[in-house]
Amino acid sequence: MRGCDLRGERWRGAVRAAVQGTVAEFVNTRCAPDLQAAGADIAAEVLREFIDGGKCVRSTFMYLGWLCGADDDRAALRAAAGLELLHAFALLQDDVMDSSALRRGRVAGHIAFAQWHRRRPLQGSPDRFGESAAVLLGDLCLVWAAQMLRESGVAAEALDRVWPRYDAMRIELAIGQFADLINDANGFPTLDQVLDVSRRKSGNYTVRRPLEMGAAMAGCGESVLAMLGGYGDAIGEAFQLRDDLLGIFGSPSVTGKPSGSDLLERKATTVVAAAYHLADGVLRRQLRELMSADDLDAEDISGWRELIVATGAVDWIEKLIDSRLTHALTLVDATDLRPDVRTALAEMAAACTERTA
Secondary structure, eight states, rough: OOTTOOOOHHHHHHHHHHHHHHHHIIIIIIHHHHHHTTTTTTHHHHHHHHHTTOOOHHHHHHHHHHTTSSOHHHHHHHHTTTHHHHHHHHHHHHHHHTOOOTTEEEOOOOHHHHHHTTTTOOSHHHHHHHHHHHHHHHHHHHHHHHHHHHSOOOOOHHHHTTTHHHHHHHHHHHHHHHHHHHHHHHSSOOOOHHHHHHHIIIIIIHHHHHHHHHHHHHHHHHHHHHHHHHHHHHHHHHHHHHHHHHHHOHHHHSSOTTHHHHOOOOOOHHHHHHHHHHHHHHHHHHHEEEEEEEHHOOHHHHHHHHHHOOOOHHHHHHHHHHHHHHHHHHHHTTTTHHHHHHHHHHHHHHHHHHHHO
C-alpha cells in the first residue's frame, strides 16, 4: 500500500484486497481456533464465507480518513480492517431479524447453520438453532472487531482519539436498528422518520463515523473533522438511498438478493415512505393494501414497483441523491487537503452513489 496512487478503482481495489487479507488472517489465527475449541467448526466456515466478497466500504473510508492527516501505514490499515468484523456482526443479526435467505448471493448465516443442523442427527429445531448460532457468531464478531482495533499496532494515544467515535457508531447502529424495527411494524412511518433512521443506522455507520475515526486517529484538526462529518452525512444518506432503490429495483444477479427483496419483507424504506408521501388518495390506498397483504407473489411485487414509479418517488429519490453528492463534493473542494486525497474522496462519493450493487 505504501506510496499507492489514490486515484481510481486501482487504489480502491488495493485497499479492499489488503483489508480482506488482513481480516482473513485474523479469522484464521484468532477466531477459528476459539470456535473450533468449542466444537463449532461450522461457525468458522460461515465466518470465512461471510467476510469474503464484501466491498469493504467502511474500512476504506476509515483508511481514507487516516490519509487525510498521515501517510500509508500498515497498522492504520489493520485498525480499519476491523470494521469488516463489525459489519459481519451487523449483517448476521440483520439477516435473522429480516428473515433474509440470501446474503451476497449465498445463503445467509442463519440458513447455513440450519442446513448444518439438518444434516446431522441433532435434537431441536434446525431453524431455531440457525438463528441462535448466527446471533452468537454476530456477538463474537462485535468483540473481535474491537480486538482487531486494539491490537492493530496503532499507538495507544491515537486509539484514545478513536474510541469515543467508535462507541458512538455502535450505539447509533443499534438504536437505528431499534427505530427501523418499530417503523416496519408501523407500516407507513413518515418520510422524516425513515430518513432519520437511515442517517443513524446506515449513513453514520457507513461513511461519517469511519471517516472521523480514521482522521481522529491520524490527529487531523477540527476543520478537517468538520468537513468529513458533513461529507459523511451527505454521502452516507445518499448511500442508503441508493441501497433502498436497489432493494426494490435491483437485479438479483447483481445485488445477490431476490428481486424486490425489500418489498417482499415489507420494509418501510425511504423509497416506500417517499411513494406514500407523494401518492394521491387512490395510490395511497393501493400502497396500504400491498403493505398489509399476508402473501405477495411476483405479480404483486411488479405492481407495487409500478405504483412506486407512478408516484414520482424514484425521480424524487434520484434528485435527493444528486443533491447530497453535490453538497459533499463542494465541501471537499473547499478544504485544504492533498490533491490526491480530495480526488479519492470524490471518487468514493461517486462509487457510493452511482453503484449498481
